[in-house]
Amino acid sequence: MEELRPQPANLSPLTPLGFLERAAYAYGNCPSIIHNTTIYTWLDTHRRCLQLASTLSSIGMERGNVVSVLAPNIPAMYELHFAVPMCGSILNTLNTRLDARTISILLQHSQSKLVFVDHDFTSLVLEAISLFKPNTKLPILILIADDEASTPTSSPPFGFMDTYESMVEKGDPNFNWVRPESEWDPMVLNYTSGTTSSPKGVVHCHRALFIITLSSLIDWGILNRPVFLWTLPMFHANGWSFTWGMAAVGGTNICLRKIHVSTIYGLIKQHDVTHMCGAPVVLNMLSNSLNTETLDKPVKILTSGAPPPPPVLLRTESLGFIVSHSYGLTETAGFVVSCAWKPEWDLLTDTERAKLKARQGVRTIGLAEMDVVDQESGMTVKHDGSSRGEIVFRGGSIMLGYLKDPVGTSKCMRENGWFYTGDVGVIHTDGYVEIKDRSKDVIISGGENVSSAEVESVLYLNPAVNEVAVVGRPHKLWGETPCAFVNLKNEITEKPTEKEIIEFARARMPHYMAPKSVKFRDELPKTSTGKIQKFILREIANAMDGL
Template identity: 70%
Template sequence: MEHLKPSPANSSPLTPLGFLERAATVYGDCLSIIYNTTSYTWSHTHRRCLQLASCLSSLGIKPGQVVSVLAPNIPAMYELHFAVPMAGAILNSINTRLDARTVSILLRHSESKLLFVDYFSKSLVLEAISLFPGSVKPPVLVLITDDEVSEPLNASLAVDFIDTYEGLVGKGDPDFKWIRPKSEWDPIVLNYTSGTTSSPKGVVHCHRGCFVIAVDSLVDWSVPKQPVFLWTLPMFHANGWSYPWGMAAVGGINICVRKFDAPTIYRLIREHSVTHMCGAPVVLNMLSNSLADNQTKLENPVHILTAGAPPPASILSRTESLGFIVSHGYGLTETGGIVVSCAWKPQWNLFPATERARLKARQGVRTIGMTEVDVVDPESGVSVKRDGSSLGEIVLRGGCLMLGYFKDPVSTSKCVTEKGWFYTGDVGVMHPDGYLEIKDRSKDVIISGGENLSSVEVESVLYTNPMINEAAVVARPDEFWGETPCAFVSLKKNNGDASNQEAATEKYIIEYCRARLPHYMVPKTVVVKKELPKTSTGKIKKYELREMAKAMGSSRISRL
């Protein structure tokens, strides 16, 4: 069979952009996007993306150049996931909660040529641009307005912005022949990590990797054709775990929302018969806490996929009691989406609710698009025992992994080894049944008296306390033990019960943990805050809490 070789007919570059073209043919008259009073069909979305890609090319954007966007989950944000790479450019989504200094750094590092700016972020961007050195040319700015903001590009704004988003769409050619990648390894997106443990790094993904993760994510979550998808996950967070492309593949309806809280989510679920949504555990916590506001159980089940941080079993249980069907997975910016998921076994349905929640809190097994997942000793690279207690670093191998970090070969070589593994920096265990469970970030493991303890395990116990809304545990320096656990917590609304607030003292919480944990894992310090600091994707900023713990005095009771 030596004469049988790849040919142009069987080796066309894989790209998720083709999903939109197919959606326009198969689902052309079906709704693609709903946002307030705006709605589009898949034919509209396809045409609008072609027009915008055409206009980007006419503005001089060349293949391989970076085009950025700073916007929430509005229709323009969705369309740019197709339109920018259709022009041959690389999409860079910037999170909306960053400060001007960080935005300026990211724009310069990415060498962005054009930046789409949501109306409510224009002041932030103009401040970020003002921080550019005089020798560096800033990106061209385009203003995004929508049915919430219909202000035209007046004379004062025109000084800084060349046009509006809709203005560019209207000028484009609907018959534009989009620029297909010459190689499936060509970059399609540049995403910056959230920086919870270090400075943000620029993660570059290729067309092939995004195709693989988009299809893989649909299959693993068993997403049917034409779902109704509520965008509670920021699209700037790892490109919405690949679901902007995935929804085109299955002809889904994208319910866009600028900002939300629990009442907004429940309203949109009712109004649009939502079937699927994604979110970090903080979203599950928000939904489950609505029980206190007399929220009734959902009329129809809603599938919700959570990842981003290990969710406490108690929150999973409360969320499912409301009628949500929770799926749990694990991924990183570097994987482009969910690559490990808690594949559910039918016999587990026979277990009590608490046991089901405990099993679902585990991250699980590799998705079908991944080649291998393991937990290894970081020094020797040897797999740890599958006993559910031997700690090691989680390593991955598969087709959706990043090409590398932009302009950072040193960091790339540190995590992508010559042996063919990607070292995640996450600490976990492998259970006897082959299911993975994350225990911590490597920087979050607390070493107390020579014992390694998992902050996640302590947090899981704290979340079982009905008064605690949020919890995070970090290391506090200790002269005798080296480090001891320090718990930061916020409380739920006391609903008029003043005793709740009084009971949430350091002594009470420590005693609560002591009854449920080995003594060396019990927090020695407790800090009660109104709210814990978070990234734009809902992850608690443990690095900030670590700094607070380091700066503490000798007092054993703290209130901020």
């Protein structure tokens, strides 16, 4: 067989962009996008993406150019996931909750050539552009007009070259889209939620996104023509790859401009939603709202990010949601570990099932290898559920690297062939991995490692607690001690005191792990994807009077 070698017929680069072309043939007249009164079919979406890619190409967007977008989950945001790379350019989706200074830094760092801007963010982007360094070439601005207005804006405001719909209309529906020369060609640039002093721009190639998309669909068991409600921001790791995934299976994308619990329940009923995604905070919202209602039909919901507290999982599933738990990073293009469910677990109690489901689990089929290694020796930790180490990966969906940051890239993508996540975890006897903390979130108190996630899980058992985050607070004797920031449920009439919360925790866990201080807050600081911003809480804790 030595004479058999790769040939042009089997060397076509892998790319998820081809999913849209197939969807136009296989699901042509089926609905692709629904947003308020707007309904597109897959034939429509395919045509519109080709037209937009054609116009982008005609104004000079080409291979290697970065095209940014600042928009919520609206049809334009979905279409741009195909149209931008279909002209050869690299898609950069920006977090809609960033301030002007941060957006300015990211646009300059990425050297973005063009920015699509939703009408809600025009003043924000114009302010960001005004902060550019002198003599810096400014990007072209394109307005995405009000999708709910009865008379859409026909001409762009000052500073904008054109409107989104105008660019679609001008394009050629028979445009021969630009296929990647290599499957390793960059396709997207996603910035993590790190500090703006050193932006972490994660670059993914066509191959990685093809692999993660198919892997995610298979792992979650998504069949043809699901109805997907976009409660997860598409700018967050490209909606965990389900932007391209919905085209692969001919799904219906239900777009959602703003997250409101009553709206979510209304859309679930109206469109018979089958699937949705969200951080654990979304589960908390759905199960704690005064508008909470039991579903007529089960809805599958995939959560990722911080480990969902078992009490939150129980409440959510009691309403009819079928919760799946996954784990991934921006650097992995989506989730690469999931809690693959075993039939025998169905026989366990609700509490036992919730604890198992809160674990991250085993690698998905798109990930080649996963391990938890001792941070000093690099050896695999014992499979005993208590020996801790850093979670590491190998696989096809790992990023190419950080843009303009070879040092940052080499720190996490090491010569031994592993990608180091920075997350601390354990391996249970059944081989399932469980995150215990981010490395920076581990609280070292008197030489003991305290898992903030474990403390939070216990505090969530308190019926008065709505949300909680635990960070380290400086201590003269112990170095640091756990400090809990607690948001209480609105309907609670008799609110617990700091002492009562501490005693609640001490009754359920080792005393050294229980919080030594509790601060009540009306709201916990969060990212746009619902992750609690612990670095802000750490700053607050550090500024408190020492203990």
